[in-house]
Each structure stands twice: as structure tokens, then as C-alpha cells.
Amino acid sequence: MTTEFTPFAALLGGSLIGVATVALMAVHGRIAGITGIVGGLLAAPTSADWAWRAAFVAGMIASPLALALMTGQMPAISVPVHPVLLAVGGFLVGIGASLGTGCTSGHGVCGISRLSARSIVATLTFMATGLVTVFVVRHVFGG
Amino acid sequence: MSKLLSAFAIGLVFGLGITIAGMSNPAKVLNFFDIAGTWDPSLAFVMGGALLVTAIGYQFVFKMDHPLLASGFSLPTRTDLDVRLMGGSAVFGIGWGLSGFCPGGLVPALGLGRIEPVVAATALIAGMIAVRVVTNGADRKFAASNR
Numbered sequence A: 001m002t003t004e005f006t007p008f009a010a011l012l013g014g015s016l017i018g019v020a021t022v023a024l025m026a027v028h029g030r031i032a033g034i035t036g037i038v039g040g041l042l043a044a045p046t047s048a049d050w051a052w053r054a055a056f057v058a059g060m061i062a063s064p065l066a067l068a069l070m071t072g073q074m075p076a077i078s079v080p081v082h083p084v085l086l087a088v089g090g091f092l093v094g095i096g097a098s099l100g101t102g103c104t105s106g107h108g109v110c111g112i113s114r115l116s117a118r119s120i121v122a123t124l125t126f127m128a129t130g131l132v133t134v135f136v137v138r139h140v141f142g143g
Numbered sequence B: 001m002s003k004l005l006s007a008f009a010i011g012l013v014f015g016l017g018i019t020i021a022g023m024s025n026p027a028k029v030l031n032f033f034d035i036a037g038t039w040d041p042s043l044a045f046v047m048g049g050a051l052l053v054t055a056i057g058y059q060f061v062f063k064m065d066h067p068l069l070a071s072g073f074s075l076p077t078r079t080d081l082d083v084r085l086m087g088g089s090a091v092f093g094i095g096w097g098l099s100g101f102c103p104g105g106l107v108p109a110l111g112l113g114r115i116e117p118v119v120a121a122t123a124l125i126a127g128m129i130a131v132r133v134v135t136n137g138a139d140r141k142f143a144a145s146n147r
Helices: A007-028 A034-040 A050-071 A083-099 A104-113 A117-140 B002-021 B026-033 B042-061 B083-099 B103-112 B115-145
Strands: none
Touching: A007 A104, A007 B002, A007 B042, A034 A050, A034 A083, A034 A104, A034 B103, A034 B115, A050 B002, A050 B103, A083 B083, A083 B103, A083 B115, A104 A117, A104 B042, A104 B103, A117 B026, A117 B083, B002 B042, B002 B103, B026 B042, B026 B083, B103 B115
16 A cells, blocks of 8 residues: 655654654653653652653644644544554564663654664664564565 | 643644654555555655754753753663663564554554554553563562572
């Protein structure tokens, strides 16, 4: 299944991600790493950081609705993945991002922007295994 | 209260960026990885835009004495490259390549009112809890053997 090449939307979206990432550091002094923020919510709600993390995640979840109010239609996505692979993949993402202490946002954006060696290695690693995984699923097993 | 409102607003902007960029759309994410097939390079522009704005913005932010609503910056201090970092990142990439959802793409997708993101998010949380259970046990055992 093909998707349209959308460089301008991608640049706009990426820039907004950057603006929010900079704002979270300027206002709260925090890394905008979604693995860390969501992982922190698994702690007891009494912890000092629980409330801002919950508010941040709530804002993220509200974003498609906000976009729908601006554009008049809900953003469309397509999930060309078998439900079993979706669950297995999600489970591996949870394990891997926890063990690797970050994901695309924490390592890929925040860490690389700070020239962290750990984040550069992590990002190269998960990009590489992502590429290999999609190649194997689509071209070795034939999707 | 201003802490919660600002966190919500920043999360909203982050989510808008993710959604507009297409990071919440597994079809698009998987096509970014599918160089040998239906390749869609859009997500390279997402990373490029995010990195450019963040790298420049952080330079100004780190000149501040402290964040507006906090006493200091909370930054990772580790610099060692260990097996857990690389192994974990490798497993994350495999899961991302299977599902098409990274954590940052998945959270805004939960607001679309579809079932697939709920399935992936439930599994993701289970994976996070599994790591906490196993590593807590291992760390306790390690602490006990070093007493």
C-alpha cells in the first residue's frame, strides 16, 4: 500500500514537535521523551511528577480532536498490520523502549539535539532494526 | 495549576505535530522503513524539522538560569554505551517495524477513536510493566548478593 510523499506537512509537523520539545524544557526543565513520560505514569499517582505527565499525555490524546475542530475532519490513519502482529509489536516496543531508556522522541529528537552519544547509538540501532524488520516482513515473508 | 495547564498545552502542540507529520499513521511509518518497496521518505523531513528546531531552541533554553516553572533542568547524565541500551533499542526497532507505532505516535492515535491504537497501547504498557517486574527482581537479587 503506497502513501503520498508529504514533505511540507512532515516539516510543519516536525517543527511543531520541536517547538513543543523546546517549550517543555524551557517551562518544565524536562526531556520530551514519550517513553519516559508514559513510563512515569505507571508509578503511584502520588509522586510529584505524576500530574504534569498526565496533563501532557492528555494534551497529546486531545490533539486529533483539536485538529478536527480546525480542519473539519478527523485525521485519517491506516493500520496495515494483523492484530496479532500489532499486539506483539506493541509489547516489544514497551519492552525495548523501557530497557533502552527512550524512543524516537527522547533519543531521536531530544538526545541527538544534545549530541548525546547514547542517544545517537540508540537511534541508529532502532532505525536499523526497524528497516530490517519491515524488509523481512514485506519482502522475505511477502507481507 | 499553571504547571498542569502548560503541560497540557505543550502536549497538545506535540500531538498536533505528530499527527500533522503522519507519525501516528502506521501505513506511513512502515512505508518510511520500506526502502525496497513502497518507500515514503516523508518521516525523514519530520526528524529533520524536529531536530533543527530543537537543536537551536535548546541552545537558548540552556542559557536560562532555570526553567520558568521548575528549579532546575532534569537531564540524563549517563554517557556509557551498555548492552541494555543497545539491546533495548534493537527490540524497540523490531516492535516499531512490526506495529508501525512508536510511543510518540501511539499516544495521539488513542484520540482517534479507533480500536488498533488501543490494542497496541495495551500491549506496550504490558511490555513496560514486564520490564519493571523483571528488572526490579534482578536489582533486588543483585542488592541482596552484595549485602
